[in-house]
Amino acid sequence: MQTVSEWYTTIVERAGLAEHSPVRGCMTIKPYGWALWENIQRPLDEAFKATGHQNAYFPIFIPLSFLAREAQHVEGFAQECAVVTHYRIKTDTATRSVSPDPEASLEEPLVVRPTSETIIWHSFKDWIHSYRDLPLLINQWANVVRWEKRPRLFLRTAEFLWQEGHTAHATAEEALQEARMILDLYASFVQEYLAIPVIKGVKTPNERFAGAVETFTIETLLIDGKALQAGTSHFLGQNFARAFDVKFLNAQNELEYVWATSWGVSTRLIGAVILSHGDEKGLILPPRIAPIQVVVIPIWRKEEEQAAVTQKAREVTEQLKAKGIRVKLDDDPQHRPGWKFNEWELRGVPLRFAVGPRDLEAGTVEVAWRHSAHKSTYPQSEAIARIEEWLMDIQKGLFDRAKARMESQIYRTDNYTEMREILEEKGGFIFAHWDGTTETELAIKEETGATIRCIPLEMPSEEGRCIYTGRPSSQRVLFAKAY
Amino acid sequence: MQTVSEWYTTIVERAGLAEHSPVRGCMTIKPYGWALWENIQRPLDEAFKATGHQNAYFPIFIPLSFLAREAQHVEGFAQECAVVTHYRIKTDTATRSVSPDPEASLEEPLVVRPTSETIIWHSFKDWIHSYRDLPLLINQWANVVRWEKRPRLFLRTAEFLWQEGHTAHATAEEALQEARMILDLYASFVQEYLAIPVIKGVKTPNERFAGAVETFTIETLLIDGKALQAGTSHFLGQNFARAFDVKFLNAQNELEYVWATSWGVSTRLIGAVILSHGDEKGLILPPRIAPIQVVVIPIWRKEEEQAAVTQKAREVTEQLKAKGIRVKLDDDPQHRPGWKFNEWELRGVPLRFAVGPRDLEAGTVEVAWRHSAHKSTYPQSEAIARIEEWLMDIQKGLFDRAKARMESQIYRTDNYTEMREILEEKGGFIFAHWDGTTETELAIKEETGATIRCIPLEMPSEEGRCIYTGRPSSQRVLFAKAY
Numbered sequence: 027m028q029t030v031s032e033w034y035t036t037i038v039e040r041a042g043l044a045e046h047s048p049v050r051g052c053m054t055i056k057p058y059g060w061a062l063w064e065n066i067q068r069p070l071d072e073a074f075k076a077t078g079h080q081n082a083y084f085p086i087f088i089p090l091s092f093l094a095r096e097a098q099h100v101e102g103f104a105q106e107c108a109v110v111t112h113y114r115i116k117t118d119t120a121t122r123s124v125s126p127d128p129e130a131s132l133e134e135p136l137v138v139r140p141t142s143e144t145i146i147w148h149s150f151k152d153w154i155h156s157y158r159d160l161p162l163l164i165n166q167w168a169n170v171v172r173w174e175k176r177p178r179l180f181l182r183t184a185e186f187l188w189q190e191g192h193t194a195h196a197t198a199e200e201a202l203q204e205a206r207m208i209l210d211l212y213a214s215f216v217q218e219y220l221a222i223p224v225i226k227g228v229k230t231p232n233e234r235f236a237g238a239v240e241t242f243t244i245e246t247l248l249i250d251g252k253a254l255q256a257g258t259s260h261f262l263g264q265n266f267a268r269a270f271d272v273k274f275l276n277a278q279n280e281l282e283y284v285w286a287t288s289w290g291v292s293t294r295l296i297g298a299v300i301l302s303h304g305d306e307k308g309l310i311l312p313p314r315i316a317p318i319q320v321v322v323i324p325i326w327r328k329e330e331e332q333a334a335v336t337q338k339a340r341e342v343t344e345q346l347k348a349k350g351i352r353v354k355l356d357d358d359p360q361h362r363p364g365w366k367f368n369e370w371e372l373r374g375v376p377l378r379f380a381v382g383p384r385d386l387e388a389g390t391v392e393v394a395w396r397h398s399a400h401k402s403t404y405p406q407s408e409a410i411a412r413i414e415e416w417l418m419d420i421q422k423g424l425f426d427r428a429k430a431r432m433e434s435q436i437y438r439t440d441n442y443t444e445m446r447e448i449l450e451e452k453g454g455f456i457f458a459h460w461d462g463t464t465e466t467e468l469a470i471k472e473e474t475g476a477t478i479r480c481i482p483l484e485m486p487s488e489e490g491r492c493i494y495t496g497r498p499s500s501q502r503v504l505f506a507k508a509y
Numbered sequence: 510m511q512t513v514s515e516w517y518t519t520i521v522e523r524a525g526l527a528e529h530s531p532v533r534g535c536m537t538i539k540p541y542g543w544a545l546w547e548n549i550q551r552p553l554d555e556a557f558k559a560t561g562h563q564n565a566y567f568p569i570f571i572p573l574s575f576l577a578r579e580a581q582h583v584e585g586f587a588q589e590c591a592v593v594t595h596y597r598i599k600t601d602t603a604t605r606s607v608s609p610d611p612e613a614s615l616e617e618p619l620v621v622r623p624t625s626e627t628i629i630w631h632s633f634k635d636w637i638h639s640y641r642d643l644p645l646l647i648n649q650w651a652n653v654v655r656w657e658k659r660p661r662l663f664l665r666t667a668e669f670l671w672q673e674g675h676t677a678h679a680t681a682e683e684a685l686q687e688a689r690m691i692l693d694l695y696a697s698f699v700q701e702y703l704a705i706p707v708i709k710g711v712k713t714p715n716e717r718f719a720g721a722v723e724t725f726t727i728e729t730l731l732i733d734g735k736a737l738q739a740g741t742s743h744f745l746g747q748n749f750a751r752a753f754d755v756k757f758l759n760a761q762n763e764l765e766y767v768w769a770t771s772w773g774v775s776t777r778l779i780g781a782v783i784l785s786h787g788d789e790k791g792l793i794l795p796p797r798i799a800p801i802q803v804v805v806i807p808i809w810r811k812e813e814e815q816a817a818v819t820q821k822a823r824e825v826t827e828q829l830k831a832k833g834i835r836v837k838l839d840d841d842p843q844h845r846p847g848w849k850f851n852e853w854e855l856r857g858v859p860l861r862f863a864v865g866p867r868d869l870e871a872g873t874v875e876v877a878w879r880h881s882a883h884k885s886t887y888p889q890s891e892a893i894a895r896i897e898e899w900l901m902d903i904q905k906g907l908f909d910r911a912k913a914r915m916e917s918q919i920y921r922t923d924n925y926t927e928m929r930e931i932l933e934e935k936g937g938f939i940f941a942h943w944d945g946t947t948e949t950e951l952a953i954k955e956e957t958g959a960t961i962r963c964i965p966l967e968m969p970s971e972e973g974r975c976i977y978t979g980r981p982s983s984q985r986v987l988f989a990k991a992y
Contacts, residue, residue, distance in 0.1 A: 045632075045635075047567070047568045047628070047632075048575070048628075048631055049568045049570045049571070049572060049619060049628075052568035052569075052570060053568070054565070054566070054567050054568065054632055055565060055566040055567075056565055057563035057564065057565045057647070059565075060563070060564045060565050060566055061563075061564070063566075064564070080540035080543070081540065081543045081544070081547070082537070082539055082540045082542075082543050083537070083538040083543055083546075083670065084530070084537050084538075085530045085532050085535035085536070085537065085668055086535075086652055086654070086668050087532045087535060087591075087668070089532060090598065090607050090608070090609075091607070092531070093598070093607060094600065094605055094607045097605070100600055100607060101600070104597065104598045104599070104600055104607070105597055106596070106597070107596070107597060107598050108570075108593045108595075108596055108619075109593060109594065109595040109596070109597075109598060109609040110592060110593050110594075110621065111592065111593075111594045111595065112591075112592040112594065112618075113590070113592070113656040114587065114588055114589070114590060114592075114656065115573065115576070115587045115590050115592060115620065116587070117577065117583055117584070117587055122577055122580070123577065124573050124574070124576060124577045124583060125573070125618070126592040126594060126618050135595075135608070135609055136532060136591075138569075138593065138621070145530070145532075149528075149530075149537055152528075158843065164540070168652075169569055169651075169652065171569070173596040173597065185568055185569050187566065360641065
């Protein structure tokens with residue numbers, strides 16, 4: 027039997043989303059995968075702009091010494107940095123071999139950004155002088171590199187694409203509010219566009235972003251019962267302002283360090299979509315982000331039917347296009363309809379319209395739903411009229427289904443042996459009491475492989491005893507094995 | 510007196526477009542500069558898609574050995590490659606100093622892509638099998654790195670942003686046609702959106718892209734009389750297909766090497782805009798790409814006027830917004846109107862609407878044109894009604910002005926001494942005969958600093974004698990000193 031992991035890699039490659047590249051840990055995002063990323067970027071970018079953020083772009087290279095300025099930050103990223111040491115290569119014309127030119131080594135090596143706090147806060151020092159320059163709300167769409175030991179397409183790659191927001195504020199309250207606002211924005215986006223349910227929470231100190239005072243996160247659970255961190259938003263306190271000496275004159279004319287946030291989501295979201303909705307036939311894409319929302323396939327057996335059926339399929343395609351639907355007419359004569367049905371199911375297209383000789387006479391189309399495998403014939407005019415309604419229903423249906431699935435995989439227990447059994451046999455989220463110490467967290471991780479995904483924000487406090495040590499606890503936290 | 514070069518750097522920084530970064534040769538693109546880049550990206554991306562291209566994304570790292578596969582290609586880029594040699598850094602906790610970890614050096618160093626032909630053609634080998642897979646029309650939006658000895662913001666930076674198209678075709682004719690189609694697309698875009706006139710041509714062998722059979726280019730002339738290559742489109746023949754062994758089965762079932770093109774434009778276009786239209790007051794931005802097309806400024810002296818005037822300015826702003834105009838209301842009470850006028854002129858906003866107490870009574874606004882310094886008062890309703898017409902007129906006016914300027918800087922000469930004088934004193938384009946040899950081209954470059962920008966495509970052939978050697982020539986070519 028195929029493992030979920032094998033299924034995942036096969037689907038990602040066969041559906042034309044991405045493939046492994048010759049550079050270890052890096053991926054090539056293929057056109058269909060890129061179209062999906064564009065459909066994720068666009069609404070996010072609009073949401074950032076609507077909440078007052080501006081895009082900018084900072085250099086890909088970070089001087090080694092910058093990273094070192096914030097002690098925890100360098101600690102967190104040192105193990106996974108790509109380092110540029112030379113600025114020229116030398117070719118040996120005899121052997122045609124190439125190597126870094128030893129005479130062109132950099133005085134100070136450069137790191138390919140694993141994240142941009144340091145280089146950005148270096149700039150912010152020049153950009154911020156008084157409270158009138160605040161808040162400063164910046165976002166960047168960029169590639170970043172974190173060397174990965176066990177890469178997986180989209181979920182964990184050495185190079186990945188993301189947006190990183192970096193904001194500066196006059197007060198701690200305002201910065202915290204920003205971090206929370208972005209968390210909500212991420213949660214809404216992931217739920218409404220990707221149809222993926224999430225749990226909002228705070229990371230434990232041990233799982234915090236390197237350099238943050240508080241890390242907020244949205245966590246979801248994938249079909250294999252493993253958790254995935256879908257996005258994080260950090261309250262950085264004054265850590266980076268101190269490291270880069272960024273002060274502002276407040277309204278009382280006093281110098282203060284600036285307060286900060288940073289936050290990001292990445293191409294990893296595509297992995298989340300695949301592992302939230304997919305099935306044995308392949309991808310299932312939520313209509314709001316599907317590069318193709320409807321595929322139209324003409325079906326004919328006899329040569330003499332081809333022209334008329336294709337003509338009708340083209341007409342249906344144009345009618346859908348006119349309604350702003352992302353539609354693809356697949357009239358490729360090289361492949362038979364059955365092959366096409368499988369292909370577009372594999373690629374997760376939400377709806378399929380098939381037009382055959384009988385539909386020609388009856389003025390109908392056969393509509394097939396990818397996510398439910400439901401199939402029905404409708405008058406052409408009704409199918410066109412109802413298309414938005416159907417797509418909205420699919421979007422909602424996918425979310426409801428993923429939510430029901432996730433909820434069925436959430437367990438509450440006060441018994442450590444039971445917790446281990448659940449983790450071993452089923453995976454899933456486990457709500458359990460924890461004594462609040464890193465020691466306990468690490469011991470549980472060591473013994474079970476599960477980490478604390480978050481301390482949920484929307485959970486009532488509840489007195490209890492730590493599932494591991496029996497010490498008092500005031501709230502359940504969320505344990506899971508994670509990607 | 511300020512040189513054009515000093516003026517340029519000052520304007521780029523003061524207008525908030527970009528600034529130098531602590532990493533030598535790299536720049537930070539600030540929000541206003543990024544907004545300009547987004548307005549360049551959007552229509553280009555649409556034009557690529559409308560002509561059948563699909564976006565994808567390939568890794569930023571290229572194994573050193575890949576570069577070496579195409580002999581001329583590595584020759585062309587070896588001198589300017591950033592090389593990654595380590596994948597981890599080591600922190601010395603005592604001194605808090607960091608350095609590449611000697612125990613984490615890569616077996617094969619990686620180059621940060623200076624361009625992506627090699628990594629892409631490596632993928633194309635898997636993507637292309639038969640003529641049915643062709644043409645393959647791919648574009649990528651990405652950052653690339655070419656180490657620069659004399660960096661200039663936008664015009665020449667170590668890291669820059671661009672799009673790079675890479676296409677594969679079954680025949681040489683089709684690939685050539687693609688390269689020419691993209692050249693035309695670039696020329697139209699630069700002329701219609703950036704209001705910059707260009708001359709289309711072919712590069713001499715010496716100026717060709719490393720690995721190309723033919724390089725097509727659009728060249729323009731900036732206000733200082735220097736030429737700028739604004740975009741290039743390469744016919745790569747079968748060079749990369751051979752280097753990466755990419756063959757396809759043709760319709761006759763024979764294996765053939767694939768034919769290729771590649772093409773790109775970059776953030777350098779922003780430099781071209783600044784140096785085509787700017788004046789002593791600062792930027793002048795063409796309306797089609799201006800992040801802000803109209804700035805609305807309320808003017809009041811007495812406290813009691815403020816509310817009513819600001820209210821009217823807001824109303825005008827909303828009316829413009831409703832027409833889809835990119836408009837900014839500057840009602841910041843911190844600055845006086847005069848300061849604002851200067852600031853928005855510096856930033857190149859095409860139109861300024863000022864609303865004062867008198868306009869309130871008369872129902873008028875004062876409209877000021879940035880590029881012509883023309884100023885007139887109009888009834889508010891007329892100003893709103895005519896806004897699109899005015900913006901179109903400005904767009905056209907800027908192009909016509911830049912074209913007239915460029916034409917005034919084009920010289921024809923058959924006298925080498927005169928050519929040297931023109932280059933020395935005025936700069937500009939010089940149409941002169943050339944004997945077609947690289948020796949002559951290099952000798953002229955050595956003596957005058959001018960290169961052959963291109964062999965124009967739309968020039969009648971004309972018998973003559975080489976301006977340098979007196980040998981026969983069949984066409985004039987375009988000489989200039991260039992960025």
